[in-house]
Amino acid sequence: MTRVVGLVCHRERPAAHKLAARAASFFAEHGLEVRVPAIDAAAIGLEELAVDDFLTDLDLAVSIGGDGTMLHTVDLVGEHGVPVLGINCGDLGYLPEVEAEFLDDALVRVLAGDFTIIERMMLAITVTSSGEAAGTWSALNEAVLEKSRTGRLVRLAVAINRRFFTTYAADGAIVATPTGSTAYSFSAGGPIVSPEHRCLLFTPISPHMLFDRPLVLAPDEELAFEVTDDRPVVLTIDGRELGELTAGDRVACTEGPRPARFVTFGPRDFHQILKAKFGLADR
Numbered sequence: 001m002t003r004v005v006g007l008v009c010h011r012e013r014p015a016a017h018k019l020a021a022r023a024a025s026f027f028a029e030h031g032l033e034v035r036v037p038a039i040d041a042a043a044i045g046l047e048e049l050a051v052d053d054f055l056t057d058l059d060l061a062v063s064i065g066g067d068g069t070m071l072h073t074v075d076l077v078g079e080h081g082v083p084v085l086g087i088n089c090g091d092l093g094y095l096p097e098v099e100a101e102f103l104d105d106a107l108v109r110v111l112a113g114d115f116t117i118i119e120r121m122m123l124a125i126t127v128t129s130s131g132e133a134a135g136t137w138s139a140l141n142e143a144v145l146e147k148s149r150t151g152r153l154v155r156l157a158v159a160i161n162r163r164f165f166t167t168y169a170a171d172g173a174i175v176a177t178p179t180g181s182t183a184y185s186f187s188a189g190g191p192i193v194s195p196e197h198r199c200l201l202f203t204p205i206s207p208h209m210l211f212d213r214p215l216v217l218a219p220d221e222e223l224a225f226e227v228t229d230d231r232p233v234v235l236t237i238d239g240r241e242l243g244e245l246t247a248g249d250r251v252a253c254t255e256g257p258r259p260a261r262f263v264t265f266g267p268r269d270f271h272q273i274l275k276a277k278f279g280l281a282d283r
Helices: 016-030 040-044 067-080 100-112 271-275
Strands: 004-009 031-036 060-065 084-088 116-120 125-128 135-139 142-147 153-161 164-171 174-176 200-205 215-217 223-227 232-237 240-245 250-253 260-264
Touching: 004 016, 004 040, 004 067, 016 031, 016 060, 016 100, 031 040, 040 223, 060 067, 067 084, 067 135, 067 260, 084 100, 125 142, 125 174, 135 142, 135 232, 142 153, 142 250, 153 174, 164 174, 164 200, 200 250
Parallel strands: 004 031, 004 060, 060 084, 084 260
Antiparallel strands: 116 260, 125 135, 125 250, 142 174, 142 232, 153 164, 153 223, 174 200, 200 215, 223 250, 232 240
16 A cells, blocks of 8 residues: 655656646645655755655655656665656656646556556666776666767777677767667667567667677676776766766676566557657558
């Protein structure tokens, strides 16, 4: 039973603020505890719901915004196994379950327990570095290693399962999950992969070499990169820049130990969603 609900809202989108206020009122009227992260509360006009300890005993997180807000919400609650309900008031919105106009119906169904939980593969990223990016991170969409200056390539030695594969001279490299295959990896020429699948997807960004194809690895394989020269590389995970990597720094990517969990109200046909988002014709 859902007793404690957390709202994570796009800070700069007034339409999302109005939806958050409606959701907060609905849940409070039905006796649920409603929380907002203290860092966001003033920006979205819900200061009275601000808490510092957002995660304790949290049953459900409601993400109100677009894909970026969903990624932020998963980063906030994913490691604690808290399911996320996505309300879309953004543009493409692959990740949210519900469009804004259907908010009220979604809230009623949540209150009634009329939903199921689906799981999506996460990435685990381990960074060996003396810089600020060092540590272990998780991602729902992707990890990106990219050049920090225009007009310069980066050189990345790639190892698969701890055995050297080849060195890439490129603008960068993307390691994506199936969920992230429709994001930056897609823009860089990577394949679209059903989110029901589990794999590591490696897509080089504008490689300056004959071998320029993406690779699809099994989820239990490890894909690792080492910066091989003095050209700095920026590491970004799910749109959040972590810092620069320098020569000798290493990034290893594997399947994460825990999946992300999402609320759904019924089967979602990924391929029809893809068709609708891209405006593909019925012919």
